[in-house]
Amino acid sequence: MKCPRSRVEEEVLNKIRPKPWELEKANRVWSFVRERLEDTLAAKGINAEVTLQGSVAKGTWLSGDLDIDVFVLFDREWRAKLNEAKEIFREAFRDLPVEERYAAHPYIRVLVEDVWVDVVPALRVRSGLEAETAVDRTPFHTKYILERLDDEKRDEVRLLKKFLKGIGVYGAEVAVQGFSGYLAELLIVAFGCFRNVLEKAARWKPPVVIDIEGHYGGVVDAVLEKFRDSPLIVIDPVDPRRNVAAAVSVKSLAWFVLAAREYLRQPSIKFFEPPSYPSEPHEILSVAGPRAWKILVVRYDVNVRSPDVGWGVARAAARRLVSLLEERGYYVIDRDAFYCEQGRYVLVAVEVLEHPLPQPLPHRGPEVWLEERASRFVQKSLERGDIGPWVDEKGVLWSLRWIRVVVEDIAVRAKPRETKMVTIATLGDAILGGWNLCPEAWRWLYRFTVKRPAWLA
Amino acid sequence: MKCPRSRVEEEVLNKIRPKPWELEKANRVWSFVRERLEDTLAAKGINAEVTLQGSVAKGTWLSGDLDIDVFVLFDREWRAKLNEAKEIFREAFRDLPVEERYAAHPYIRVLVEDVWVDVVPALRVRSGLEAETAVDRTPFHTKYILERLDDEKRDEVRLLKKFLKGIGVYGAEVAVQGFSGYLAELLIVAFGCFRNVLEKAARWKPPVVIDIEGHYGGVVDAVLEKFRDSPLIVIDPVDPRRNVAAAVSVKSLAWFVLAAREYLRQPSIKFFEPPSYPSEPHEILSVAGPRAWKILVVRYDVNVRSPDVGWGVARAAARRLVSLLEERGYYVIDRDAFYCEQGRYVLVAVEVLEHPLPQPLPHRGPEVWLEERASRFVQKSLERGDIGPWVDEKGVLWSLRWIRVVVEDIAVRAKPRETKMVTIATLGDAILGGWNLCPEAWRWLYRFTVKRPAWLA
CATH class of the missing domain: 1.10.1410.30 (CCA tRNA nucleotidyltransferase, domain 2)
Structure with missing residues (x-):
């Protein structure tokens, strides 16, 4: 069956189909990695199979996205000691940059030319049903897709x-x-x-x-x-x-x-093109206008083991914050969560209908001529940190007084267990106050603010 | 009687008392101007008296503020033709930079060294009571002050x-x-x-x-x-x-x-020191925060003859705008007016309690799965220029829809007769939208925003 394609789709395909030189490179790197591993395993007398998996094996990878997944399939008797496999792999690539990661077991990534290759130990089983971990199942996925x-x-x-x-x-x-x-x-x-x-x-x-x-x-x-x-x-x-x-x-x-x-x-x-949102805070302000002060941003500095855990903590914090806000009568328009790996902090953004932080309301004082009362009003305004005081056309004193709200307490109550520090501001104050966030976090806040996806313009 | 003075006052006096070289310069310039005028008048056989007036005559000018006021006092018979005096003055200073101005009659300003000298024609009368115009009265003011x-x-x-x-x-x-x-x-x-x-x-x-x-x-x-x-x-x-x-x-x-x-x-x-407010719009935003979107700025481009008229028009426009806003139920916190001479426009700033321009309110749509209704909601949101649409955790569509208000019409109704064009925005949108105002206008808006005078900090 021929798949009908539009001009747009053909255009996209021409960009994302791997180029011949990419295919050659993939083969070259895979051959190199296989040889190194086979030699090392043979030298140790280990009977294991070095296999290519993932999108390269299945021929479904996108141009520019070359990552190679190599699975080394060990016999059943390795079941209890697959954690040791990473040492064998390290030995095979002693002369190359190597990183350690963790999936079902510890595994390594090795940089060959400019391609990162995952080398993952797994157990050789007879079918997907016998798989004990997700990685054991992978070869059956590859086989299933390749056949179809x-x-x-x-x-x-x-x-x-x-x-x-x-x-x-x-x-x-x-x-x-x-x-x-x-x-x-x-x-x-x-x-x-x-x-x-x-x-x-x-x-x-x-x-x-x-x-x-x-x-x-x-x-x-x-x-x-x-x-x-x-x-x-x-x-x-x-x-x-x-x-x-x-x-x-x-x-x-x-x-x-x-x-x-x-x-x-x-x-x-x-x-087909992920939008590239600006990471310049003032651009967010231009889009948000006054809404920037109705978007609450809470930062929880957390200590977690992995991005997946960080994101999980972020989402849980958002859920908890929203439910506490709603309990207190706030109308929540939208919410989202973010985890910044470099900075190890979670951000929660919540847009509410009301102003979530203290806002200034006008407070009428006496006329300037009422000497004692006027002086008292001026002193109190200064002590309170009001905006003003100022004098109107009739000589009456005024100030804008900050009305307190309880959102700060709510943000603290919503904090995840892993939190070291809580910081809270409206988006507007975070921007003008010079919050120091990673570029990805600002892009996320930009997206949160515009709301409409780029493909719907 | 000795006047008791604080240390602060002595310090200020040391700065503002004219320096000896300033006094010398004042005398030199005044002698030069007097001679030129007397020679010209004598050559024409006109009997008029060249006099020094103003703060230099009274010895009350401040260091750095040297402006010289020379009044030429004509006899009664000149009453009807004082408008012609400026031509005689022009003749006396043919070789120097001269500007024409208007007080009771046309007069000239002439630049001698780096000092501007006003040369004003007036009528010689016997007392202040006989004065026909403010300038005829001036010599009596000078005399009165000098004697006391x-x-x-x-x-x-x-x-x-x-x-x-x-x-x-x-x-x-x-x-x-x-x-x-x-x-x-x-x-x-x-x-x-x-x-x-x-x-x-x-x-x-x-x-x-x-x-x-x-x-x-x-x-x-x-x-x-x-x-x-x-x-x-x-x-x-x-x-x-x-x-x-x-x-x-x-x-x-x-x-x-x-x-x-x-x-x-x-x-x-x-x-004693006029504050120098910043003229950088973003500084205003830092101070105003969300209040920037509750401050309405209306610009009326006007055609007027003088700054005094411009300022008068500005104040009248402010009064009219405020009273129309209050009629419509707006709570006006503060108002002010400004006239920019270079740009020939009037600005009115009004801070109100409510958001004065359209604001976005949340609008709930159908779930994404309800195909027809969802498509209709998306199309309508796009046509309306909503913020969004977006999808929540439950697959429900939302948008923020702009709720219209009537402030634009009010601003147009409040416009002065002299107006060529009306522009209206909140302060926040004016700043982010890149309104092009003279630096003095931004300084005025900064002052309007901070409200508290610098000496009350």
């Missing part, structure tokens, strides 16, 4: 991935709560091409169930019962106990559905 | 003038609506020294009546009846029909009274 995609469908996967990236819902990590690469591949397997996926999605109403291999024999109730809280349920063909779309939040799903409809109505390159 | 001030009192006048300048109420022009130099001199004649004036002023409650020469024989009712709308009435010693303080507004008087009290409580150099 031809070159044309690989391009369709690329289009879908790029679209998901463009609208900001690509990635299963907590930061995104969106669609993984494997999920994008399965959607193409299920519906044949990019356009078909969008056309299906345009009509989705959660919970959506997709069971490609019919593992549940069409018994939707059983599926819904098992994956109760998921708006999108895509049964893993290689392991029916697993929902490949478990990470997808209702919000990400809704954005995808909306974008699918808008794209079908009017295809445009905009949907 | 010794060197010490001249210094007291200087202190008072500098104090009035420092707190921003020096000058009888419409822009200031404050105290003229002659009024300052009379206050020292009346009360003896700077401190005494302040001590009296600290207890003033308008209407205040000062009749140095007792022209009204202590009959206050007659004075109040005659000068009904003046908060401060200082009978001119040389012409009892005239209130020297006619220009002083209640507001200027109130500021003076307040400053006098505060100064007596704690003398400080701050009272």
Whole structure:
């Protein structure tokens, strides 16, 4: 079956299809890594298989996005000692830059030429059902996809991935709560091409169930019962106990559905290009105007182990802050959370209808001529830090007095356990007060302020 | 009688007393101008007297403020043709830079060395009572003051003038609506020294009546009846029909009274130094915060003959705008007016309690899954120029919709007859939208925003 494509899609494909030199480089690097690993394993008399996995293995990676996943599959008897595998890998790449990471077990990343290669230890099992960890299951994913995609469908996967990236819902990590690469591949397997996926999605109403291999024999109730809280349920063909779309939040799903409809109505390159928001605080002010003082920004300096944990803490803090605000009668218009890895802080942004922080209200004093009362008014105004005092056309004294509110206490009560310090301001005061945030945080605040996605302009 | 002075006052005096070289220069310039005028008049056979007037004649000018006022007093028969005098003056200074101005009659300013000299034609009369115009009266003012001030009192006048300048109420022009130099001199004649004036002023409650020469024989009712709308009435010693303080507004008087009290409580150099407010718009925003969007700025481009007329138009526009706003239920916190001479525009600033321009309120749409309704909501939001639309955690669509108000119409209805164009914005939008105003206008807006005078910090 030929997939019909618009001019926009052909244009996008020409950009994201890996170039011949990228393919060559991928092969060169993979061969090098395989040889090094095989030699090292052979020298130690270890019987393990060095395999290529991930989007390179499946031929679904995007130009410019070259990351190589190498899985070393060990025999069953390694089950208890896979944690030691990273030392063997380190030995193989002693002369190259290496970083250590953690998935199911510790693994390493090694820099070959200018390509980062993940070298992950896993257990060789007979089927996805026997997998003990997600990494054991990976080779079955690779095999499943490889058997079902031809070159044309690989391009369709690329289009879908790029679209998901463009609208900001690509990635299963907590930061995104969106669609993984494997999920994008399965959607193409299920519906044949990019356009078909969008056309299906345009009509989705959660919970959506997709069971490609019919593992549940069409018994939707059983599926819904098992994956109760998921708006999108895509049964893993290689392991029916697993929902490949478990990470997808209702919000990400809704954005995808909306974008699918808008794209079908009017295809445009905009949907494939993540917007580059400005990171200059004053640009945010230009967009926000007075709303900047109705957007509360709370910063929690936290101590966490990983970005995923940081993002989890951020979202929990946002939920808690919003529910405390609503308890106190605040009308919450919008909320979002952010975790800045470099700075190790969580930000929560909440836009409310009312002014969330103290605001100045006019206070009438005596006429200037009433000497004693006037002096008392002036002194009190100065002590209180009012705006003014000033004198009107009739010689009457005035000041603007700050009316206190309780939001500061609420922000402190909402703080996560991991918090070292709480800082709170309106967006306007944070900008004018020179808050020092990472560029990504300002971009996130810009996006929070404009609200309308770039593809909907 | 010796005038007691604080350390602060001595310090100020050392700065503002003209330096010997300034006195020499004043004499040199005055001699030069007198000779030129006398020669020209003699050559034409005109019998007129060249006289020195103003603060240089009275010895009450401040260092750095050298302006020379030369009055040429013509005989009665010139009454109808004083308008022609300027041509004679022009002839006398053919080789020097000359500007033409207008007071009672046209007069000229001539630049000698680096000093501007006003050369004003006036009628020689026998007393202030016979004066037909303000300029005919001037020589009697000079004479009156000269006879009553010794060197010490001249210094007291200087202190008072500098104090009035420092707190921003020096000058009888419409822009200031404050105290003229002659009024300052009379206050020292009346009360003896700077401190005494302040001590009296600290207890003033308008209407205040000062009749140095007792022209009204202590009959206050007659004075109040005659000068009904003046908060401060200082009978001119040389012409009892005239209130020297006619220009002083209640507001200027109130500021003076307040400053006098505060100064007596704690003398400080701050009272003598006009604050230099920043003219950088973003500095205003830092001070104003969200208030910047509750301060309405209306610009009327007007065509007027003189700064005094411009300032008059500005104040009238402010009054009219405020009364229209109040009619419509707006609570006006503060208002002020400004005239920019270079740009020929009037600015009115009004701070109100409510947001004066359209503001965005949240509007809940359908869930994304309700395909038709969702599409309609999205399209309408885009057409309307809402903020958003966006999607919440539950997949519900939202937008912020602009709620219209009527302030624009009010601003147009309040426009002065002389207006060519009306522009309206909140201060915040004017700043972020890059309004192009003269530096003095931004300084005025800064002052309007901080409200508290610099000497009250």
